Amino acid sequence: MKESKEKKKNKKKNKIKETKPWVKFYPEGVNEHLKYSDATMVGYLLEAVARYPESIAYDFYGYTCTYRDLYEKIRECAKSLKTLGIQKGDKVTICMPNTPSAIIMFYAINMVGGIASMVHPLSAENEIEQYLNQSESKILFVLDLCYSKVRNIIDTTKVKKVIVTSVSDDLKNIKKLVYKYNSRGKVPNIELNDDIMTWREFLNYGYDYQGEVICLQKATDPAVILYSGGTSGSPKGILLSNLNFNALAYQAYNMVEPAGHGKSLLAILPIFHGFGLGVCIHTPLCCGMKAILVPDFSPKKFISLIKKNKPNLVCAVPSLYELFVKDKSLGKNDLACLEAVISGGDYMSDVLKQKIDEALKEHGSKAEVRIGYGLTEASAATCLTPTGRYKSGSIGIPFPDTDYKIVAVGTHEELPPNEDGEICISGPTVMQGYINNEKETLNTLRVHEDGKTWLHTGDIGYMDEDGYVYYRQRLKRMIVSNGYNLYPSHIENVINSYPDVLTSTVIGIPHPQKIQVAKAFIVLNEGVEPSKDVMKKIKQHCEINLAKYSLPAEYEFRDSFPKTLVGKVAYRQLEEEEKNKKTEE
Secondary structure, X not given: OOOOHHHHHHHHHHHOOOOOHHHHHOOOOOOOOOOOOOOOHHHHHHHHHHHOOOOEEEEEOOEEEEHHHHHHHHHHHHHHHHHOOOOOXXXXXXXXXXXXXXXXXXXXXXXXXXXXXXXXXXXXXXXHXXXXXXXXXXXXXXXXXXXXXHHHHHHHOOOOEEEEEOHHHHOOHHHHHHXXXXXXXXXXXXXXXXXEEEHHHHHHHOOOOOOOOOOOOOOOOEEEEEEOOOOOOOOOEEEEEHHHHHHHHHHHHHHOOOOOOOOEEEEOOOOOOHHHHHHHHHHHHHOOOEEEEOOOOOHHHHHHHHHHHOOOEEEEOHHHHHHHHHOOOOOOXXXXXXXXXXXXXXXXXXHXXXXXXXXXXXXXXXXXXXXXXXXXXXXXXXXXXXXXXXXXXXXXXXXXXXXXXXXXXXXXXXXXXXOOEEEEEEOOOOOOEEOOXXXXXXXXXXXXXXXXXXXXXXXXXXXXXXXXXXXXXXXXXXXEEOOEEEOHHHHHHHHHOXXXXXXXXXXXXXXXXXXXXXXXXXXXXXXXXXXXXXXXXXXXHHHHHOOHHHOOOEEEEOOOOOEOOOOOEOHHHHHHXXXXXXXXX
């Protein structure tokens, strides 16, 4: 029996995915659905090499490299990896800052089918040991300045070869000599042998290699391990695929105007961090931009780097953008080069955003801070404020092909607009899982009743009717006081709105009756001295603007806050300090 025309029409209609409300805010020409490369990460990079062979791929202290030359360097490195026996699925750890050799090694590992495990060179000795054993790495590529830590633990790992490099290996002429001079006494003694070699010796290994270096892989094959941690809990190895990174790059290219060929980006965020590796390296290199590599993650150099290199785009954490407000050396047009300013990795209050926007305008830039949101488990970026369409308190709208929903904590039950719950994400950038940790993987990646796999972020927030997302804070940061749920970010927003305050951080501290109460740490604006009078006025401001049960029980002035290795506020360190105080009392 033939189906009626009406039934056929309804079937076709049901197959069409309902357009999300936020799509209308996408840049002109950007669709809800994008077509992603089915290549590997290095294969996607090769597409840019083919289009822009003579364009500058990266700039390192004035030393530049074209896309054509970058690809040749990657192939040479890949030949050496093959000579050392690296096969598909083998892990290689990169314990390096943002240097050309680290970028070359990263893509060479991908070319031969290996998996790159990214580790911070300033990690503690026992942390490096833990990362190497978690990943079961066969080769370690490490900065010479950190070698003493490696020497003490390498025999307790499965690492067969150690490749030691120096920042000076990527420099030339006078800059090379200056770096070596400044590094005197800082580099530990390194006894080279068949298993411990320099970067140059490693590259020579592949000189006579005649075999094929490119390993055929699927887009869904695993490619990178990044590690969580910093603000909470023990680090977990996060396994990400070629598709995860390629999807992120193409989404970011479409959402971040004016990303594209001929533009430059200041890559100050480190490559062991998802934001730094995915947004500041892979994205610009896959769309023909110039990545200005910054190996030293130092806030003090942030302003001078912008003045000297004049990047068009910059991606950073809020604590760095505070310098736009603080720095008195900025001239009228010192920020005129900036066309896109992206903030992620930590919470930014409305008040701080307004101050930074004013500073950008005052110093010649037409850009405004665009707040984004993401987490390493979703390749670092999933949501961004549309240009000129900021909503107070919002972290923006989801990227194309990225679905968001808010669920009641501990359930799969989707909540209506404007109701707080756990933020869940589904899309092509969501991780494959945690390495060697099935329990945590199953707890974080859950298949809902709609058949999709959803990443439960552990973050509290809500969505409004237009699809804008609002972040409250980490579920673990929520303070439960006498039965009330207190949101530190809300309290911080109120404190930051007081004119004398630059920024604040709120944590929960123990209380004998209420279980927990809030404590506020406050950094004042430059030129404002801490005093009882200032403290009294801030308290009065809070009493007017906060519910009584949300009021901080304690306030403390600080010159600055402790930071994690990537520049986030280290809440756990503040909590530990308070815990130690109570113990001493």
